[in-house]
Amino acid sequence: MTEAGGSKVLRGRISGWLLILMLLLLWEISGILSQAQSWPPFHSVIAATAKGLASGELLGVLLGTLGRMAAGFCIGGVLGVVAGLILGMDRRLAAAFTPLLEGLRPLPIPAIVPPLILFLGIDDALKIAVVAIAVFFPVLVNTLGGVQSIDWVLLQTARTFGKSRTVTMSRVVAPAVLPSILAGLRIALSLAFVTTIVAEMIAGSGGIGYFIIETQYAMRPDQMYAAVICLAAAGYALNWLFIRLEGRAIRWHRLSDTVPS
C-alpha cells in the first residue's frame, strides 16, 4: 500500500516487469501482423475491456458471477463451520463421519453439475448450490482440525477457574479455532471462484464463465480476452481483500506470514 513498498517491489523485480512488457509487445506486434481474427492485438483487448466495463455489459456479467459466488460461499461456509464444530465436539463422532467425508471428497466438482441440473435447472440456484457444496468440505475439514487441536490444558484451566461455558467458548475455543476456520475459508474462496465459473461454463447460462465460451464461439476474441483479464483482476482483488480481513480478524496469529516448514 505504501509508496516505498511499491517502488521497492518494482525495483527488485525490474527484469520480471521487463519480461512482461516484452511479452505484451510481442502480443501487440504479432497481433497486428497476423491479421487473424482469433489473435487480436493487445490494444484492442484493452479497448474491449474498457468498453465492456464502461457500457456495463462486462461489469454486469462479472458482478452477477461474483454475487452467485458470494451466496454459495456464505451458505457453504456457514454449514461447513457449523458441521465442523459439531463433529469436533466428540472424537467418536468425528471418527464415524471421516470415512463418508473422505469418500465424497475425491469426486471432482464438474461431475456434480449434470445431476444438479435435473433438480435445480441451469440458473442461479444451480450455481449457488454447486459453489456451496464445493466450499463446504474444505471449511468443514479445517474447522474440525482446529477444534481437535485445541490445547486440552487450556480447557481444563478454564474449568478449574470455574469459567462459564460462554466465557470458555469466546475466550478459549474461538481464538484457538478461528485461524483454522479462516485458513479453510481462504482455500474455499478461491475454490468458490473457480467453481462458479466452471458451473457457468457447463450449464451454459449467464455469468462470466458462459460469457467467455459465448464470445469464443461467436469469434469475438477481443471480448473473450477482456473477460479473462477481468477474471484475473477479480481473483487478485478477492485474495487481497481476504488477506486484509483475515489480518483484522486474527491479529494475534499472522497466518499469511507463516511459511510451512
Add this chain to the structure above:
Amino acid sequence: MRSSAAPLWLGLVPIGALIVLWEAISGFRIVNPTLLPPLTQVLPVVSHIVLSGEILEPLSQTLAIMAAGYLIGCGIGCGLGLLMGWNRAIYDLFDPLVEIIRPIPKAALLPPLFLFLGMGLATKLVIVALAAFFPVLINTIQAVRGVSPVAIGTGRTLGFSSVKILFRIVLPFSLPMILAGMRISLALALILVVLAEMLVDSRGIGYVILDMQRSFKIRDMYAWIIILGVLGMLLNAAFEVVEKRLVPWRTR
C-alpha cells in the same frame, strides 16, 4: 485413557444411513425417482458398465490425458521451481509473470486454448498441465528457500559442486513439500480433465456423464459419477503409496 482408535464399524454407520436415506427418498417418492433412482438400481448399472468392458474406452481416455498432462505440469513446475528457488535472478525474472497468471481460474483459459489448439487432445493436455503446474511451482520455490543453509554449507565444505548440492541436498530436503504441492495438483488435474471433456469433445468420463444427462439416461449418469468418484479415491490412495515410498522419513 481415551481410546484413540474408534472402532472401524463406526465409520460405516453414516455411510449406511446415507444409503438408506437415498433409498427412502426415492422409494417413498419424496423426490421423483426418475431423477434420483435408488442406489439399488444404480449399482447394477455400475457393475454392468465395469463387467461388459464399456468402462475401458472412457476410463483409458481420461486417465491417459490426465497422467500425461499431470506429469508434464509437475515436471515443469518442479524444474522451474528449483531454479527460481535456487537463483535470485531467475526468481526476479519470472515471479511477476507467475503472480499475474496464477490468480486466473484455469477453467477460464479453456476457451482461449480452443482458439489456438482446437477442441481436442492438445487443449486437454495443456489445460491439465497448466492446472498441475502452479501448486507444484509455488511449493517447490518455498521448499527450496526453506532448505537449511547449514546443510548447503556442509555440502560446500565437502566440496560438492552446485549441481550436486541441488540434486543431493536441496531436492531431498524439498521433496515432502513438492509432494504436498503435487497432491493439490492431482485434485485440480482431475477437475480440469473432467471439465475439458465436458466442453471439448466426445470422449472420456466427463463427456459420458454430461451425455447421459442430456439423453436422460439418468441411471447411467449416476453410475458413471460413482465410477468417477471411485477413480478419484484410487488416485488419492495411489498417491499416498508413492509418497510413503519417496519420503519414508516423513511421519504424517
